[in-house]
Amino acid sequence: MLTGLESFQVQVEVPVQWGDMDAAGHVNNVIYLRWCESARITYFEKIDIDLSFRDGVGPILGWQDCKYIFPMTYPDRALIGIKVEEIREDRFLMLAHIYSQKHERLAIISKQAIVPYDYGQLAKAPIPENWLTNIKAVEGWA
């Protein structure tokens, strides 16, 4: 495993597609956030979050950022690690790292704030207990 990914319990690997590059000849800035989304969804599945987005409490992306460090190009493989870093009253914060497999280098760092939303009540909701339990289990928190 690539150095730097060991601390991530949830990892996803996506091949860079030629069409992911833009006219500047690099992977376009939004593609990295698409990959983060893929890792985030995988994490949500691991902690058994309902992803129907119709009833019950589901996740909403409230905020994200992305620090661009190393520009990836085709061909390569994106190695994405994602974790929960912090839990607040109405949200939890995730951290994602994306590495270039070919260059063995960190390409971007992204943070994301996830807000629970009650699709039945159409209102923000407190973080469900089973989300907390499962996050702690995945992250190995005591």
Next chain:
Amino acid sequence: MLTGLESFQVQVEVPVQWGDMDAAGHVNNVIYLRWCESARITYFEKIDIDLSFRDGVGPILGWQDCKYIFPMTYPDRALIGIKVEEIREDRFLMLAHIYSQKHERLAIISKQAIVPYDYGQLAKAPIPENWLTNIKAVEGWA
């Protein structure tokens, strides 16, 4: 109106975004089909097709093609015309032209076959009468 678009009763205009270009420096081939989809959906709305994709009879894209004639680049505006050309028993055929506004040139020609699908029965369906009536009204068929 651009010569060539007069015969299209339904038209959509979309600005080329810089990020629509790929590493070859032209609008990527899939973007033109995204624009055709936007025109198709506008047409569906005009003929009052249900776009919930959950219950009742909705449209499925069964087939499409695209002939690439003139490569567009940023900055430009895509002018898309779309029409129904032919109605068959289980489908209807659409024709779309996309023009470069800047160059006043035809960029692509796409044909598309639309198949009615009953999302309740999970099976193909005959073309609903109101679709036929509305298509004839839009196209001005006697």
Next chain:
Amino acid sequence: MLTGLESFQVQVEVPVQWGDMDAAGHVNNVIYLRWCESARITYFEKIDIDLSFRDGVGPILGWQDCKYIFPMTYPDRALIGIKVEEIREDRFLMLAHIYSQKHERLAIISKQAIVPYDYGQLAKAPIPENWLTNIKAVEGWA
């Protein structure tokens, strides 16, 4: 003009395409950043930045964030305002607001850090003088 956009000297308008929505039925989170990119490129053109990404000094997106406030859906039009907020030694900071035209509501707020890069020297570069002059002219700074 929509209240809130008056303070932006550079504005871009993009129609929401049906295909911009994801399986949750809202405009996908990366689409807003694609629209910010379109506004950013328009700004770069206004201040006469070289966008060849081959020689000379060009812009690199070093960091961006996005606060998601109101979920947009098709059909709608995205109204994007963008400005330079702050100039630092090796970068300048931009602010973008995206409004839903249909709902007359602020949908997202994004900040972006732009770093000058010398494509000839393959190294970071100081902000070129003409960038500074042109930014001041666009923003109306004394």
Next chain:
Amino acid sequence: MLTGLESFQVQVEVPVQWGDMDAAGHVNNVIYLRWCESARITYFEKIDIDLSFRDGVGPILGWQDCKYIFPMTYPDRALIGIKVEEIREDRFLMLAHIYSQKHERLAIISKQAIVPYDYGQLAKAPIPENWLTNIKAVEGWA
């Protein structure tokens, strides 16, 4: 290997990303053509085609179609096989199949016409001899 893919000497595998789905809850129609592009580029690399799109003779997508057979959803993996089917004087024709790994079913069939283009002369070009030689080698034609 999935039955149906044996006849393809060039194969590419791409994970379905959640964000590849549209508001109808299926992989969007343009995504399959993005995957075909990825397979096509892999083929071009195998036959040593110059992909700089600046000088010399490069490939242009002149036409493509896509027959949609089985709608894919997240999570799944797309298995793409691609081959050259026919060589004509000024173009060659490719065939691509995409299978759903999870359902072991054929999802789409796409044909594509590739036209050689001389980026130095800015004109169509005959198919270079080394392309023909390498296609024959890849396809195992006598």
